[in-house]
Amino acid sequence: MNRPSMPEGLEHVRTTNTFxxxxxxxxxxxxxxxxxxxxxxxxxxxxxxMFVFDDDPDHPIPTGPGQAVAIPPAxxxxxxxxxxxxxxxxxxxxxxxxxxVEGAESTxxxxxxx
Numbered sequence: 001m002n003r004p005s006m007p008e009g010l011e012h013v014r015t016t017n018t019f020x021x022x023x024x025x026x027x028x029x030x031x032x033x034x035x036x037x038x039x040x041x042x043x044x045x046x047x048x049x050m051f052v053f054d055d056d057p058d059h060p061i062p063t064g065p066g067q068a069v070a071i072p073p074a075x076x077x078x079x080x081x082x083x084x085x086x087x088x089x090x091x092x093x094x095x096x097x098x099x100x101v102e103g104a105e106s107t108x109x110x111x112x113x114x
Contacts, residue, residue, distance in 0.1 A: 018045060
């Protein structure tokens with residue numbers, strides 16, 4: 001399993017609302033990616049969220065309360081919710097990258113195809 005780490009020097013852009021099984025955007029449950037120059041970080045508050053990199057689908061990452069998964073730019077991934085859970089996604093950018101328009105940090109939130 002190739003689990004990435006957040007690079008040094010990232011600046012926080014924003015954090016999504018907290019989602020649950022009823023409010024999760026459908027785009028997060030299918031293949032999508034974070035915008036170029038933007039890193040994401042899945043942060044789970046309750047329950048367990050299965051995080052899946054689409055180039056390594058046989059190794060989902062179970063992520064529980066207080067745990068997080070770093071999401072590199074442009075790497076296709078999706079979430080699986082097999083039990084009740086709450087979570088948010090944080091977005092970061094390199095200082096040299098322009099601040100993305102809110103909602104355009106991820107194809108799952110912008111409505112673009114994965």
